[in-house]
Structures are given as C-alpha cells and as structure tokens.
Amino acid sequence: MATKIEGAAGRKGAVKSDREIMEDLEAINLAADWADISQGLRKDLGHQLHSQWIKPIQVGGFCKETGTLDLYLPTEFSANWVLDRFADRLSLAWKIAKNDIRNVKIQVHPGRRKLPDISLHDGGFGGGRRAANDRSDSSMITVAAGTIGEQGFSSSVGLDPSLTFAAFITGETNILGCNAAQRMAATETPQFSPLYLKAATGQGKTHLLHAIGHTYLASHPRARIFYCSAERFMVEFVQALKQNQMMEFKARLRSFDLLLVDDIQFIIGKASAQEELLYTIDALLAEGKRLVFAADRAPQALDGVEPRLLSRLSMGLVADIAPADIELRRKILESKLTRFAPLEVPGDVIEFLARTITRNVRELVGGLNKLIAYAQLTGQTVSLQLAEEQLTDILSANRRRITIDEIQRTVCQFYRLDRSEMSSKRRARAIVRPRQVAMYLSKVLTPRSYPEIGRKFGGRDHSTVIHAVRLIEDLRTRDADMDGDVRSLLRQLES
Ligand SMILES: Nc1ncnc2c1ncn2[C@@H]1O[C@H](COP(=O)(O)OP(=O)(O)OP(=O)(O)O)[C@@H](O)[C@H]1O
Known part of the structure; x- marks a missing residue:
C-alpha cells in the first residue's frame, strides 16, 4: 500500500511506501525527543555553548538490533569536541528519553539526511521549541548583551529569540507573573527586587525570564545580562573553585545589571555556592540592580536552602503562576495556530486539546505540533479521531488527573473523618483543618479555580479557599507535623 504525502504548503509530494512512512514517523519521534533534550541542555549550558555545539547536532538513525543511535556533527573538529565534553550527558539524556537506546554514537556527518518536509515555523516539537534538525541561525543576542568571555561564566547571555512578551499569552492564572516580569524589564526602576516567579513545570517561567532579558536589552543595549539555571551556576562555581578563580568569578557575577536565575x-x-549567591544578591541589590529567580516551588518550600538565602529570595515579590486554565489553554492554542496558516484545525479539535491536555503548556503546545506534523506528513486532515490516535501518550498521561473528589476521599481517610465534613458547616478545629488541607491540595493538584474549589466544599466562597491555601502554605513552613501530613497526602495522591 502507498500513501500520498502532502507537503506543508499543500504541494503534492512523492508517493511513499508504508515502510518509508514508518521511518519518517520514527524520525519525527526522535526529533521530538531531541527537542526536549536539547532544550534541557540549552538551559544548562547557556545559549552560546548550546548554539555552538549542541544545536548543530543532527539526529541520525536508530538501530533497534544494536540499540545504537547516531548523532552527527558537521565537522571532524566539532564531533571530537562534542565527544570529549558532552558524550556522557548526551548518552544519559537519550537513555532516559528512550528506553531501548543502549549506545549513542557521535560522529561526523556522512552526508546529510533530511527530516521529512514539514513546516513547523513555530519551533517544532516539544512545546514550541525548535525542531531537532532546524539549523536556522538564532544570532539575536549581541556582544553588548554581556558576553562574559574567558573562563568562569562561559555562557553569554543565553536568551532564546522566540521567548518574548509578545509571544507570551496571558490569562487569569498568569497575569500577575507576566505583569511583574514586565515591571522588571521596564525602564523605570521596579518597586520590588528580587522577583521570584513560582510555577509548576511547563507553565512559562523560563519564557518570562527570557522575555525580561529581551525587553531590558532593547531599552538598555549596553546592559550586562546573565541568564543561567541554578544548576549551571553550581557548575561554574565549582569550576572556579577548582581553578582557583574565585576572585574573577565573584567580580564577573557582580558586574551584571540583570541576573536571571532559572x-x-x-x-x-550546596552550602558554599549558596553563600556565594547570597553575597551576590546582596551586592547587586545594594547597587539597585535587577534580579529575577524562577522555581517550581515557593521559597519556603526549597529544602536544604539556608535561611538567609531564603529570606533574600522572598524579600521582593513572589509571583505565583497557576496552571493554565481552560480559557488560557484555548488562547495559547489559537495563538500557536496562526503560525500554521493556511492549515485548518477544526474548532472541536482545539477544544478537545484544551480540555484534555491540562497538565502543562509545554505538553499542550507539543501535542498540537505533533498532531499537525503527523497530518502534514501523511496528508490526512486534522480531526478529533486523528488527535485521539496520534496523541495517546500525552492524552492518557493527562487523563490520569487527580480530582477534588479523590482528594476529599483521601484526606477524610487520613484524618478519619466522615466524607460529609468536607461540605458541612461545622467549625470544630478537628474538622476545619483537614478541610483546609483538602482545599490546599485541590489548588495544588488540580487546575480548578478558587470559586470552583469553593463550590465542591459545600458552596463556600472563593475567599475562604484563598484563606485556606495561604494558611496551609504558611503552616507548612512553621509546623513540621502539618508539613509531614501534607507530604504524606501528596505522596498518596500522586502515586
Ligand atoms: N502563557 C504562555 N504563552 C505562550 N507560550 C507559553 C506560555 N506558557 C508556556 N508557554 C510555552 O510552553 C513551553 C514551556 O514553557 P517554559 O519552558 O517557560 O516552562 P517552565 O515553567 O520554565 O518549565 P520548567 O519548570 O519545566 O523549566 C515553552 O515553549 C513556552 O514558550
């Protein structure tokens, strides 16, 4: 049997056999995995190292018999360089991403193998990032942006050109975070510093950090900006320590106008690195410089961070970005769709994706990209049926969602209460506190809004839920028993 492939722009392509289509699909899946791995490495290594050594990597074929994946680089020199420095990381990342990979072979390109012709202008798979083999130049950042040079911080500013405020869609759940980020990037000095962005994975923290960097640079072209992940900061710190270059390290770190730590x-x-970060924060704040941090939890919930550093992290504004709600998910999908025009995606497919892929925006956008890539590759029309068939992994992962009913049941079992107490009007402390814990868990583990949660707890007002969430958050930092209870409940519910 042969299937006709229709190119991205509606061109008629060649007739492909089923085997060729399977190979193309395998290549698409590898490209999607590579997009995720590459994205992680970009955060870790910074934009400059990433664009120089990782981005040029082309994913070759995977041999099922030997479990070997080929990675190609354009020159002998770059292949050796990557082999020396990144072989272990690349191999580990691939093994985690794909169980059946046993070896990763890094070598010079024997002759270019192209991915199927699909147009993902938006950045390909994996939530709007560039596709694995997209080798387009992203030289958006100029030297003025604070190339640090020499050793120590080996990355330059490390901003991704596609992550701007213009591309960031706002809704009720992220408007506070976005506004705060814009203040941090504005010409006027913000009334708060540092800004601490808190959100679960894939909800746009990194996007906002990059957007701050771009906007600040546009109005301060000579500014020195440093973007890095905390992990990268640790690596740089340890290297400087080993190479006896702590003075240079400190001096460089303190020379930045804007520090963005993801x-x-x-x-x-890591006590010594924490201390260095603490001194850096103090030094930069004293000079009125801007600092932004992002994390997946509140400062108080960062285990193993020394109290003085915690107090610095939370002394400015802590802006919470809640999981995207249905309206925002719809808006994000619609904004991404404009880039695929004239390709048509029916409204019911958008609605289905927005309703089903609730865990995070990365998966949502990744799902849309994958669906469109598949439809283009096989010449099929995008439909609900195609979405169900092609996105089984993402959809089933999202369907295993925790519900408020489940949370209430688990909390009642844990505290040995009758289920009816979750909605009752009784105000005895032994009932109120578990009810507040259940409200808190509903906010943390489900995408429900405060009013929706209130309704599930006997029609309570949203302000009661907000109060409960804040109270439990606060109690967790002061009361070890309460924190222990919540951790244990979280484990039960997430298992
Ligand atoms: N509100 C939004 N509008 C447009 N795109 C978004 C939005 N939120 C997230 N995204 C996109 O979703 C993807 C994941 O976002 P991002 O990497 O910023 O998440 P994150 O919170 O930093 O996740 P992690 O904690 O896993 O690093 C990115 O491609 C980003 O551009």
Missing part, C-alpha cells in the same frame, strides 16, 4: 530549586544543599 530552576533555583536545584541550588539545594
């Missing part, structure tokens, strides 16, 4: 939860447990 994934601060990874700073955990």
